[in-house]
Structure formats: C-alpha cells, structure tokens
Amino acid sequence: xxxxxxxxxxxxxxxxxxxxxxxxxxxxxxxxxxxxxxxxxxxxxxxxxxxxxxxxxxxxxxxxxxxxxxxxxxxxxxxxxxxxxxxxxxxxxxxxxxxxxxxxxxxxxxxxxxxxxxxxxxxxxxxxxxxxxxxxxxxxxxxxxxxxxxxxxxxxxxxxxxxxxxxxxxxxxxxxxxxxxxxxxxxxxxxxxxxxxxxxxxxxxxxxxxxxxxxxxxxxxxxxxxxxxxxxxxxxxxxxxxxxxxxxxxxxxxxxxxxxxxxxxxxxxxxxxxxxxxxxxxxxxxxxxxxxxxxxxxxxxxxxxxxxxxxxxxxxxxxxxxxxxxxxxxxxxxxxxxxxxxxxxxxxxxxxxxxxxxxxxxxxxxxxxxxxxxxxxxxxxxxxxxxxxxxxxxxxxxxxxxxxxxxxxxxxxxxxxxxxxxxxxxxxxxxxxxxxxxxxxxxxxxxxxxxxxxxxxxxxxxxxxxxxxxxxxxxxxxxxxxxxxxxxxxxxxxxxxxxxxxxxxxxxxxxx
Numbered sequence: 001x002x003x004x005x006x007x008x009x010x011x012x013x014x015x016x017x018x019x020x021x022x023x024x025x026x027x028x029x030x031x032x033x034x035x036x037x038x039x040x041x042x043x044x045x046x047x048x049x050x051x052x053x054x055x056x057x058x059x060x061x062x063x064x065x066x067x068x069x070x071x072x073x074x075x076x077x078x079x080x081x082x083x084x085x086x087x088x089x090x091x092x093x094x095x096x097x098x099x100x101x102x103x104x105x106x107x108x109x110x111x112x113x114x115x116x117x118x119x120x121x122x123x124x125x126x127x128x129x130x131x132x133x134x135x136x137x138x139x140x141x142x143x144x145x146x147x148x149x150x151x152x153x154x155x156x157x158x159x160x161x162x163x164x165x166x167x168x169x170x171x172x173x174x175x176x177x178x179x180x181x182x183x184x185x186x187x188x189x190x191x192x193x194x195x196x197x198x199x200x201x202x203x204x205x206x207x208x209x210x211x212x213x214x215x216x217x218x219x220x221x222x223x224x225x226x227x228x229x230x231x232x233x234x235x236x237x238x239x240x241x242x243x244x245x246x247x248x249x250x251x252x253x254x255x256x257x258x259x260x261x262x263x264x265x266x267x268x269x270x271x272x273x274x275x276x277x278x279x280x281x282x283x284x285x286x287x288x289x290x291x292x293x294x295x296x297x298x299x300x301x302x303x304x305x306x307x308x309x310x311x312x313x314x315x316x317x318x319x320x321x322x323x324x325x326x327x328x329x330x331x332x333x334x335x336x337x338x339x340x341x342x343x344x345x346x347x348x349x350x351x352x353x354x355x356x357x358x359x360x361x362x363x364x365x366x367x368x369x370x371x372x373x374x375x376x377x378x379x380x381x382x383x384x385x386x387x388x389x390x391x392x393x394x395x396x397x398x399x400x401x402x403x404x405x406x407x408x409x410x411x412x413x414x415x416x417x418x419x420x421x422x423x424x425x426x427x428x429x430x431x432x433x434x435x436x437x438x439x440x441x442x443x444x445x446x447x448x449x450x451x452x453x454x455x456x457x458x459x460x461x462x463x464x465x466x467x468x469x470x471x472x473x474x475x476x477x478x479x480x481x482x483x484x485x486x487x488x489x490x491x492x493x494x495x496x497x498x499x500x501x502x503x504x505x506x507x508x509x510x511x512x
Contacts, residue, residue, distance in 0.1 A: 048081055056073075057070070060345070064451070069084055096307070096343055100307055103303045104303055107303050110316050111296045111299045112142040113295045113320040115326070118136050118137075125334065125466065127359070128465045130355055131465075132334070139338060139346060139351075141296060142296065143336045144334070145331050145334055146291045146292045146329040147329060147332060148290045149289060149462075150290075150468065151285065151476065153286070154281075154284055155272040155274065156273040158262075162254065166193070166256060168256065168260075169256045169257055170201065171202065171258075171321075172201060172204070174255040175189075175204070175254050176206045176252070176254075176301050177251075177252050177268050178208045179207070180216060181215035181216070181270065183276070184275040186268045186269065193229055197227060203230065204230040204305060205230070205231050206233075206234055207233065207249075208233075208248050209233045210235070211248060211249075221233050232305060234304065235249065246342075246456050247457065249308075250447075250458060251263070251459060252267060253297050253300065255294060255297055261288075261297040261298065262288050264286035264433075264444055265284045265285055266285070277428075278400075279398040282429050283367075283431060290329060291335075293335040293336070293337055297337045300339045302319075304458065332467045333466035338352065338461055339458070340447065340459040342455060342458065347454060349454055349459050353435060354377065357435075358380060360389045362389065363390045365435070365477040366392070366394070367432040369429065369431045369448055370404055370453075371393065372408055373454075386419055392420075392481075395408055396424065396429045396431075407505040416489050416492055421486060423484035423485065423486050424484060425483060433448055436473045436477060441464070445461020446460055
C-alpha cells in the first residue's frame, strides 16, 4: 500500500514540476520568438521595466530584495520585468493579505485571556521594557506571568513529554507543523490522535503542502478526516507560477486544551528525534509552555486554521480554559509567545532578534541552521562583539542545501573579523533556532536566520525573561560547544574566485 502511494506521490510531483516547467518555457518562448506581436510585447516590457525599477526603488522593502530585483531587471529587462509583475501583482496575494488581516484583528483581543500583565512585567524587569512594549503594544502579543517553561533538546528528549501531554488532552488537540512524515515519531502521535478523536476530543491537524510535498500523499488530509481528525492543508501547492507559493507555514505549534503548548524547531518526522540519520546527528530544540501563555499559541494556531480550512470558528473565546476562573500556574518569569506573517510590513521575528542583540551586555549565544542575513543583522552582531559582548553563533557543519551552506559560510569572515565567535556543529545538523542573552532573556521558535524565515514564511516563537527555560537554553548551548569546531579567520580566507562566487550567492540570498 505504501509503495502505491509513493508511486502516486512521485507521479503527482513530476506532473507539477512539468507543468511549471511548461509555463516557464512558454514565457521564454513568448518573449523571444521573432514575430511582430512578440517584438511589440518585448518592447512594451522594456519600457515598463524602467517604471518597474522606479517603483521598486520607492518601495519600503528590504534593500537586499530591491537590489536583487533591480539587477535582474536591468540585466534581463524583458524576463525580469515580466517575472516581477507576475510575482507581485496577483489577486491571490491580495486576498490572503486581506483575509488574514481580518482574522488577526478579530483574534488579537482574545489572546490576553489572563488579563493585562504588562504593568507588572515592566515593573519587575525594566531592562526588558523595549521588548515587552514592542511585542504587546505594537505587535499585539500579550505577556504572561503565569506560565511554567521547559526546554527540550535534542528532539528525542522532547518526544516522551509530548506524547504524555497528548494523552492527557480532555477537550482538544491542535497541531500545526511544516513537515509531517510517516515513521516512528508520527505513527506514535497519530495513534494518540485517533484514540482521542474516537473518545470525543476535538483534534485538528494542519500541515504545509510544500513542507510535505515529498512526505505525504495528496489525499492524506482526506485520510485523516476518515479517522475523525479535522485536517487542513495550508496554502495547497498549485502548478501555477504565483508569488503566494513563497509564503509557507513554517510554524510548529501543538496546543493541548489551551493549557499546554509546544513550539520550536522540531517537525513531526523521524530525523528530528534521530530515529534516522539524514545529515548526521540532528540537534534540535522544543519549548513546552504550561499556563496562560499556552493560550496565545492556541489563538495563533486558530488564525491560520481559519484561513486554511475556510471554516468559521463559532466561538474562539469558548475554547479558552480560563474564561471562568483565572490561571493559577505559579509564576516562572515572564513569557510572551509571538508570531510573524509575511502578509504585513511588521517583521516581528527579525525585530525580536535585533532587540535581543542590541540589548545584550555580556553574552549572546545563538543557534541557527542558516546564517543568511541582511546588513542590519550583520551590523548588529558585529557591533555587539566590538562592544565587548561575548557573541557566539553555532551553525551546522553538515549541510542540507549546498548553495545555502556556501552562502552561510560567506558571512563568516566579516563576523569573525568583528570578534564574533562562529562555530560549526561537528556531529551533524544544527536545526535549533535559539537566542539567549546574559542568562536572562531568550527566545525559542521556528525562525531561521535567513531571508525566507525572516520575511517570507509564517513563523512563531516565544520570548522569555527570567524563566527556567532561559537558563536551560544557555546551559544546553554551552554543553554543545565541545561538539563544535570554532571557525578561525584563516579558514575564512579564500581565493578571488571563491570570494566572487560567495558575493554572487549573497546577492541572490533573498531567493534561498
């Protein structure tokens, strides 16, 4: 049976790839064929390219994106202009943006189920006032002071606790993941979900279609529904050239009754718990929340669930576990879940990272699978190191995408020269996305240090101050360093040819 759906999966993927290739070839043919109409069309695009470049210059987007498109259009005015118009002026993108704005507007007031904890947080930790004020007053994610935190790393340490929490669900289980794949991990989770659904627990599973493009058959959502599980596929991949296909749901959220929630870098596939070796040993991380902050992640899930399922939620507030009585969870620092969306102009994930970098005074420790960032983040990291902060970054030694890894390494020399200590995880693939500064502030989430995560994907994370997990993140980072190789300045030096390749790769980093 599995061989049959693998064959169907392969044929579907090949068909999609061929249809996209056919569209690309058709566009190239239309603009290159030597006919009167083709020449007129090409001439119109050359004229339009001038106005498109001026439009790009005037936009308030990242300079790296503007530069990439300007170079592409100036080098290939016909194809470049046509590509930009196709990617940036489509009804589907406008629909998603408008629909999501309405959902976020409706859901924002429901997040603070435990009341307003911002005054207490500002009084208790004034040094974190900028982070707290930005995230609650501007990004509209409330801070919580009745949440216990627990950090798990690597992935196999997370699984027993995760399964135990799923078993304890009484009202609902909500799962949102970029990747699901049949195997040891997902099979155990699915067994619990099927039992709970049969017992009357509301179970919802949402996964990204691109993330599961090679891991699940196209009919998998229907199969889940036959088992009593509500299922939604986020942004189904279409064999049509469209910009909306860039905006993937990269979040990892699990909510159990709104009382317990998980997030982090771990998807529900076997490499994340090292049941299989994909790129050597897989080093990842997850964060468990128990208390009122778990409800914020639940609401974040429900926003995209409504977008993907096209179903109206009758009463989100009724799902809150503390609508009749306040949360009594003992305080464990201050916890603030947040989300990021490519459908607005607020780069929440990037801003959280920059705030932590700029406010670090003694130490700043970062885990990231990719290091492909713009000048703002490079400057912030370099300035922190030059100002005496002990800045350390761990990236993987084993790569999953060769060009991406080459681009990551192209940033090493500039950072090392500024005093940043760069390490490569020698045992395999570092997939955790964590920041911790001064042993007091940390964030754990899904946002990589690359253009896709920071600006194109739906992401989430949890900002923490003084909670148990902050200390655990720092201890785990330091315990990982003996398994890492510190990159020296001599290793960063390369010949002119390789340097040119790296600079070209960095120029097109927004596409990676």
